[in-house]
Amino acid sequence: AQSVTQLDSHVSVSEGTPVLLRCNYSSSYSPSLFWYVQHPNKGLQLLLKYTSAATLVKGINGFEAEFKKSETSFHLTKPSAHMSDAAEYFCVVHSGGYNKLIFGAGTRLAVHP
Amino acid sequence: NAGVTQTPKFQVLKTGQSMTLQCAQDMNHNSMYWYRQDPGMGLRLIYYSASEGTTDKGEVPNGYNVSRLNKREFSLRLESAAPSQTSVYFCASSQTSGFSYEQYFGPGTRLTVT
Numbered sequence: 001a002q003s004v005t006q007l008d009s010h011v012s013v014s015e016g017t018p019v020l021l022r023c024n025y026s027s028s029y030s031p032s033l034f035w036y037v038q039h040p041n042k043g044l045q046l047l048l049k050y051t052s053a054a055t056l057v058k059g060i061n062g063f064e065a066e067f068k069k070s071e072t073s074f075h076l077t078k079p080s081a082h083m084s085d086a087a088e089y090f091c092v093v094h095s096g097g098y099n100k101l102i103f104g105a106g107t108r109l110a111v112h113p
Numbered sequence: 114n115a116g117v118t119q120t121p122k123f124q125v126l127k128t129g130q131s132m133t134l135q136c137a138q139d140m141n142h143n144s145m146y147w148y149r150q151d152p153g154m155g156l157r158l159i160y161y162s163a164s165e166g167t168t169d170k171g172e173v174p175n176g177y178n179v180s181r182l183n184k185r186e187f188s189l190r191l192e193s194a195a196p197s198q199t200s201v202y203f204c205a206s207s208q209t210s211g212f213s214y215e216q217y218f219g220p221g222t223r224l225t226v227t
Contacts, residue, residue: 032214043218090155094214103155
């Protein structure tokens with residue numbers, strides 16, 4: 001069965017410093033992985049996706065994630081945080097069932113001036 | 114192109130009341146989904162519809178029913194609301210061909226059951 005674990009429920013950074021949001025997955029086959037972002041009182045927006053092409057995936061707003069099969073990880077990074085990055089971030093794995101997605105519990109990112 | 118729309122945005126119900134949440138998409142997607150979001154639990158799948166005319170249970174279907182009215186519309190019904198159904202409900206849609214599997218989400222319905 002597929003599952004995903006987000007290792008931090010809250011991350012706090014200063015504006016201009018790097019962001020690292022950690023995600024480990026479990027999958028019995030080569031997975032499709034996603035990061036979604038949810039700003040307060042909004043729906044979810046796709047940041048980036050991995051579907052067995054390049055292991056380093058670039059997304060919107062300067063975010064990227066690296067798929068590491070040996071570590072079963074798909075961590076999200078950004079070199080320099082912006083105040084507008086404050087949001088909740090979800091790591092998601094395709095379940096292998098009929099186009100069903102399995103969501104992590106989420107990481108709330110706070111960005112301080 | 115509005116994407117995925119949901120109505121209403123907010124709703125307060127008393128225990129035992131019924132209501133229907135509406136969802137529509139204009140992206141010509143085959144598949145549609147209903148999720149609930151609770152604090153610290155991410156999103157959990159309630160029901161999904163792989164294509165027009167089909168529906169299937171997800172992870173947490175108890176207390177809910179769905180209708181895929183046509184390709185555009187997918188509704189979620191609470192027949193007898195309970196406080197445990199207080200949550201934020203999201204509708205999503207996706208194209209089913211190819212390998213992308215990405216889903217597009219509506220803005221959500223915030224439901225409180227008292």
